[in-house]
Amino acid sequence: MSEQDGVIGRAGKWEKLESPARAAELDPLGTLRRVGLCRGETVCDIGAGSGLFTLAAARLTDSDVWAAETDLEILKRLSVRAKEEGLLHVRPVPTDGISYPLPDGCADWALLVTVLHEVSGKSSLLKELHRLVRPGGHVCLIEFQKKRTPMGPPPEHRFGADEAEALFAGNGFLMESEFLLGADFYCQVWRREGRPADGTRAG
Numbered sequence: 142m143s144e145q146d147g148v149i150g151r152a153g154k155w156e157k158l159e160s161p162a163r164a165a166e167l168d169p170l171g172t173l174r175r176v177g178l179c180r181g182e183t184v185c186d187i188g189a190g191s192g193l194f195t196l197a198a199a200r201l202t203d204s205d206v207w208a209a210e211t212d213l214e215i216l217k218r219l220s221v222r223a224k225e226e227g228l229l230h231v232r233p234v235p236t237d238g239i240s241y242p243l244p245d246g247c248a249d250w251a252l253l254v255t256v257l258h259e260v261s262g263k264s265s266l267l268k269e270l271h272r273l274v275r276p277g278g279h280v281c282l283i284e285f286q287k288k289r290t291p292m293g294p295p296p297e298h299r300f301g302a303d304e305a306e307a308l309f310a311g312n313g314f315l316m317e318s319e320f321l322l323g324a325d326f327y328c329q330v331w332r333r334e335g336r337p338a339d340g341t342r343a344g
Contacts, residue, residue: 276335
């Protein structure tokens with residue numbers, strides 16, 4: 142479920158995803174530390190692309206990090222890079238962008254980085270996220286602010302923070318935090334309802 146050709150374009154797709162300006166603003170390692178990803182937690186990166194967040198997550202946790210991606214060529218390159226960096230707990234997951242061949246409740250964290258605005262069946266995706274993320278687990282959503290910014294698609298192609306809040310809140314998630322990433326992006330952290338009664342995090 143990577144960004145569609147109509148917005149990001151096939152030509153130079155890897156290079157666009159790996160843009161130094163994009164990587165600096167998103168700050169994958171710093172952002173994942175900020176949202177609270179911990180060692181020992183499992184991660185599913187939905188629409189992993191070139192793996193900016195997949196690889197950052199794999200540096201923070203020693204548990205499985207699943208990289209789910211529709212573009213098989215991109216996924217192959219990501220897999221090679223992970224092996225070269227010794228991140229052998231990165232697991233490539235080819236997907237059709239509708240369903241994900243992973244067990245129920247397998248993920249402590251799901252990452253959704255600049256993907257949601259491209260998804261036509263957003264409610265279906267949220268149901269799949271609710272299945273994949275364990276009760277009390279989290280979704281880290283990063284999207285473009287819904288305004289014209291130095292990078293990213295036109296404003297009409299974006300999915301704003303208010304729209305995301307309505308979507309997640311209506312599909313079994315509770316917001317824990319929200320903040321801006323530079324001039325272009327916002328980040329929301331959502332907890333899947335069903336946290337254990339004693340308030341501890343399972344797993």
